[in-house]
Amino acid sequence: VLYTDPSQLPASSHYDYIIVGSGAGGGVLSSRLSEISTAKVLLIEAGLNPAGVEATEIPFLGPDLIGTPFDWNFTTTAQAGLDGRSIAYSRGFALGGSTSVNFMVYTRGSEDDYNRWAKVTGDSGWSWNSLQPYFKKMEKLVASADNLSQSGKLIPSIHGTSGPVDVSLPGFQLVTDNLVIGATADFPTQFPFNEDMNSGNTIGIGWVQYTIGGGQRASSFTSYIQPALSRSNLDVLINTQVTKVMQTGTSGGLPVFRGVQFGTSANGPLYALNATHEVILSAGAVKTPQILLLSGIGPSAQLSKLGIKTIVNNAHVGANLQDHPLLSSQYSVNSTATFDSISQNATLAGEIQEQWETSKTGEFTLGPANQLGWLRLPKNSSIFKSTADPSAGPTSGHYELIFTDGFVSFAIPSPSTGNYFSLFTNVVSPSSRGSITLASTNPFAAPLIDPGLLNSPFDIYTMVQAIKAGKQFMTASAFNGFILEPYGDFAAAVTDAEIEAYARTYSTTVWHPTSSAAMTSVNSSGGVLNPDLTVKSTVGLRVVDASAFPYVPAAHPQTAVYILAERAADLIKAKYASS
Numbered sequence: 001v002l003y004t005d006p007s008q009l010p011a012s013s014h015y016d017y018i019i020v021g022s023g024a025g026g027g028v029l030s031s032r033l034s035e036i037s038t039a040k041v042l043l044i045e046a047g048l049n050p051a052g053v054e055a056t057e058i059p060f061l062g063p064d065l066i067g068t069p070f071d072w073n074f075t076t077t078a079q080a081g082l083d084g085r086s087i088a089y090s091r092g093f094a095l096g097g098s099t100s101v102n103f104m105v106y107t108r109g110s111e112d113d114y115n116r117w118a119k120v121t122g123d124s125g126w127s128w129n130s131l132q133p134y135f136k137k138m139e140k141l142v143a144s145a146d147n148l149s150q151s152g153k154l155i156p157s158i159h160g161t162s163g164p165v166d167v168s169l170p171g172f173q174l175v176t177d178n179l180v181i182g183a184t185a186d187f188p189t190q191f192p193f194n195e196d197m198n199s200g201n202t203i204g205i206g207w208v209q210y211t212i213g214g215g216q217r218a219s220s221f222t223s224y225i226q227p228a229l230s231r232s233n234l235d236v237l238i239n240t241q242v243t244k245v246m247q248t249g250t251s252g253g254l255p256v257f258r259g260v261q262f263g264t265s266a267n268g269p270l271y272a273l274n275a276t277h278e279v280i281l282s283a284g285a286v287k288t289p290q291i292l293l294l295s296g297i298g299p300s301a302q303l304s305k306l307g308i309k310t311i312v313n314n315a316h317v318g319a320n321l322q323d324h325p326l327l328s329s330q331y332s333v334n335s336t337a338t339f340d341s342i343s344q345n346a347t348l349a350g351e352i353q354e355q356w357e358t359s360k361t362g363e364f365t366l367g368p369a370n371q372l373g374w375l376r377l378p379k380n381s382s383i384f385k386s387t388a389d390p391s392a393g394p395t396s397g398h399y400e401l402i403f404t405d406g407f408v409s410f411a412i413p414s415p416s417t418g419n420y421f422s423l424f425t426n427v428v429s430p431s432s433r434g435s436i437t438l439a440s441t442n443p444f445a446a447p448l449i450d451p452g453l454l455n456s457p458f459d460i461y462t463m464v465q466a467i468k469a470g471k472q473f474m475t476a477s478a479f480n481g482f483i484l485e486p487y488g489d490f491a492a493a494v495t496d497a498e499i500e501a502y503a504r505t506y507s508t509t510v511w512h513p514t515s516s517a518a519m520t521s522v523n524s525s526g527g528v529l530n531p532d533l534t535v536k537s538t539v540g541l542r543v544v545d546a547s548a549f550p551y552v553p554a555a556h557p558q559t560a561v562y563i564l565a566e567r568a569a570d571l572i573k574a575k576y577a578s579s
């Protein structure tokens with residue numbers, strides 16, 4: 001049953017599992033746990049119902065959701081690495097969480113990313129090989145909207161074919177497709193072609209796979225929650241925020257947290273419910289640590305300053321936040337067929353939207369880029385004299401290049417005329433660490449969000465090298481006659497110092513916060529979670545979302561959250577199998 005206000009919950013409600021947040025993590029859990037017909041599951045989501053909202057369905061319009069009511073509309077603290085700028089920090093405010101608003105890029109990450117998780121948690125279940133069944137279980141590889149041949153663009157045998165999440169190649173061919181793929185032939189060593197970056201080895205440039213099927217966004221809402229809504233043992237409550245988890249007793253000397261408190265506004269009534277088995281936080285890397293802190297689980301010094309009684313003193317709650325800094329740079333191009341022609345012409349955009357509405361084909365089936373790549377700094381790079389390599393290993397990139405057939409920037413407005421090509425450079429194995437801390441005791445107010453963007457010598461070095469590498473890639477003969485000249489301040493950024501200043505002025509984020517309640521090994525005094533995602537020194541409480549990652553993968557992270565949650569569902573099912 002879908003409830004839109006806590007007052008609608010039947011007075012006799014009791015639940016075995018209460019899940020907080022319905023994004024990539026919580027969406028999977030609500031579906032998988034309600035597969036147990038005897039288990040009663042409640043999913044509580046702060047945000048809105050996206051059903052029938054075209055902007056959440058049309059892939060091309062995804063970026064338009066930033067800054068709307070489907071966005072939490074957070075802002076970061078002043079970022080030292082960005083010349084002191086605070087930037088907008090988007091998170092999905094809807095059933096499906098950020099998967100209802102994200103850019104749908106489907107990347108698993110590398111073999112080394114997961115093997116590092118296994119190593120630091122001491123749990124081989126998190127290794128690349130052990131997780132293979134879950135990669136297949138979540139995915140359904142489908143044809144792209146234009147039935148593009150998959151041959152040479154991905155390796156079908158490594159993909160799942162019967163899971164809930166549709167995955168496909170881009171659904172409309174662009175002039176730039178052959179140019180970008182052609183350019184890899186000019187630089188086979190530095191920028192090799194990678195037939196499928198989801199094979200475990202991400203390195204190289206290739207075709208983007210998307211969580212899109214039938215020309216429409218596949219989110220945790222459409223893939224997991226919506227199909228499970230008809231189950232009588234699943235209740236979903238939207239427009240409602242969990243304000244804290246509550247201690248319900250002690251067991252073996254540890255506090256039991258099986259209670260949740262929730263409401264719809266700071267001044268409105270608060271409600272409370274207890275779960276028989278577990279409360280599971282899936283509120284994402286920003287809100288999960290905030291809820292833990294508000295509940296008295298965190299650094300006692302921070303909590304006592306705000307008058308919150310510490311129940312579990314853990315210095316690591318909200319620490320270790322990681323994110324990927326993003327910069328986009330543009331070139332003007334000798335073409336009138338880029339995305340700019342759509343964004344600058346409302347009549348054309350209307351026609352393309354109509355095509356999508358009638359046949360789910362055309363440019364509106366596209367995500368933001370048809371090609372991207374993951375690349376490593378040369379082994380002899382000067383930075384490695386002073387900094388240990390923060391990447392997970394040779395199959396993980398240090399930086400990412402993304403190629404877009406039009407002007408896309410999250411730092412400067414798009415020009416009203418002209419045609420462009422955007423080159424994105426992202427630092428994907430950052431060494432910088434940020435934090436989530438409480439700004440106040442008001443659960444309806446945002447916490448302080450410091451993603452630490454470009455805040456280490458390694459991260460700014462890597463961003464500068466990525467821009468230089470991207471510029472070199474754009475000199476490939478394939479681009480001759482297409483690329484005209486660099487646009488705006490990008491044109492004047494030539495020396496390393498100028499490129500660094502340019503990067504600090506214009507970089508933002510790829511919205512990949514993770515690791516703010518990280519799992520570590522059972523005996524480690526660091527971290528927040530055990531390898532089975534239970535909160536250390538508590539009973540009845542787990543975290544299943546991007547906060548749990550020990551390290552951000554060198555990838556767009558939605559797939560890693562889906563996988564984490566698929567395994568978590570099995571761990572939870574196994575634990576309560578006998579009860």
Ligand SMILES: Cc1cc2nc3c(=O)[nH]c(=O)nc-3n(C[C@H](O)[C@H](O)[C@H](O)COP(=O)(O)OP(=O)(O)OC[C@H]3O[C@@H](n4cnc5c(N)ncnc54)[C@H](O)[C@@H]3O)c2cc1C
Pocket residue numbers: 020021022023024025026044045046047066090091092093094095096097098099101102103104105106107240241242243282283284285287288291510511512513544545546547555556557558559561
């Ligand atoms: C603009 C944007 C673009 C992105 N593009 C991509 C991409 O192309 N590819 C990719 O792989 N990843 C992308 N990501 C990242 C990806 O979507 C996230 O990493 C992933 O969704 C995280 O899953 P999660 O479950 O940790 O959190 P989320 O998906 O953010 O879900 C958390 C949920 O918890 C809810 N919640 C929070 N607090 C409370 C509370 N107190 N009570 C109740 N509910 C609460 C939120 O409303 C939300 O629904 C993007 C993200 C954004 C914002």
